[in-house]
Amino acid sequence: MINNYMGILNLNEDETNIINLTKCRPLAAIPIGSRYRIIDFALSNMVNSGLSNIGIFTQSKSRSLVDHVGSGRPWDLDRRPNGLFVFNFGITSTSLNDTEMLWNTTEYLYRSKEKNVILSSSYMVGNIDYMAAIKYHEEKKQDITVIYKNINTGSNDFLNCDVLNIDENSKVLSVGKNTGAYNHLNISMEMFIMKKELLISLIRKCIQSGSYKTLKDTIHKNINNLSVTAYEFKGYLQCVNSIGAYYKTNMDMLALKTTKELFFSNGPIYTKIKDEPPTKYSSESKVTNSIIADGCIIEGIVENSIISRGVFVHSGAEIKNSIILQNCEIKENSKLFNVIIDKNVIVNEDKQLNGDNEFPLVIEKRALF
Incomplete structure (x- = not known):
């Protein structure tokens, strides 16, 4: 039964290729889709899927994440018993890996009444029905079920993600990395279903041996000692592990079919409510194929772009194929093409910023141009 499962969101994610947007926040807290955060999907x-006991494990730069999730009310997780638990290890002087974070909070695992765990990262953006995956896991009666996506665009998408090598019975034989050499791949979504007892055993093994860097690494290196099966997810998926992937994921949301699937296919995607006023469009504004959040003032041209809350686009300004995050001001006659602008940036009059489809220009938080 689904009420016998708890969820763990492991935010120990590689931020190397998206560092421009993670200097002041964890990857999970990056704004996406005009009014959401990446963690909202997970x-x-x-x-x-019916989980009511969810733990978030994070450490550095967690202020914006903690502020966003709060008590968990938007997700109906402000409840007793269970609810949302945030374990923030940011006060430590040295960075911890995920097994160390979990080991330091094993009391949470022991005290939770659920006997099974769904372990997930946050940067896999999709809308998944865990109930179907749990049914598959219980029918297979394996130690671990890992959820994956079969793709045919591996040379361009999901670079540096884990790749599952599976047999005809969906048994996982080994795990590698996507180096971009092949198109047809089984991409691990880094979502694992297992018994809580097994999870604690793997954490203990990792800590005692000292030979594994992460829990994921522990599972991968012990494939031959565990029975690991793979469950295929067939819906829309992107891994936001780089600036290019972040840009592509946002641009994909401009397609109505993708938006409907991503935000509604297996239930709605919830986020923190800000109660901003409706966006104001002047008579001279022109907006085409864009997503614009509430609380904005649009006087200029916006095309194929994602505009977050509280953005002011002045008269004569032109924004195309760009992502503008919260509380930015784009002044008169500025031109922005293929640009990602972080929060609280002011672009002065008559400025022109140009990026590229493959390599968008990133303007960091609170910059002034």
Whole structure:
């Protein structure tokens, strides 16, 4: 039964290729889709599948993440018993890996009444029905079920993600990395279903041996000692592990079919409510194929772009194929093409910023141009 499962969101994610947007926040807290955060998808997937006990494990730069999730109310997780638990290890002087974080909070695992665990990262953006995956896991009666996506665009997408090598019975034989050499791949979504007892055993093994860097690494290196099966997810998926992937994921949301699937296919994606006023469009504004959040003022041209809350686009300004995050001001006659602008940036009059489809220009938080 689904009420016998708890969720763990492990935010020990590689931020190397998206560092421009993670200097002041964890990857999970990056704004996406005009009014969401990346973690909203992982949290909503678990809640929509009936999980009511979810732990978030994070450490550095967690202020914005903690502020966003709060008590878990938007996801109906402000409850007793269970609910949302945030374990923030940011006060430590040295960085911890995920097994050390989990080991330091094993009391949470022991005290949780659920006997099974869904372990997930946050940067896999999709809308997944965990109930179907749990049914598959219980029918197979394996130690671990890992969820994967079969793709045919591996040379361009999901670079540096884990790749599953599986046999005809969906048994996982080994795990590698996507180096971009092949198109047809089985991409691990870094979502694992297992018994809580096994999870604690793997954490203990990792800590005692000292030979594994992460829990994921522990599972991968012990494939031959465990029975690991793979469950295929067939919906829309992107891994936001680089600036290019972040840009592509946002641009994909401009397609109505993708938006409907991503935000509604297996339940809605929830986020923190800000109660901003409706966006104001002047008579001279022109907006085409864009997503614009509430609380904005649009006087200029916006085309194929994602505009977050509280953005002011002045008269004569032109924004195309760009992502503008919260509380930015784009002044008169500025031109922005293929640009990602972080929060609280002011672009002065008559400025022109140009990026590229493959390599968008990133303007960091609170910059002034």
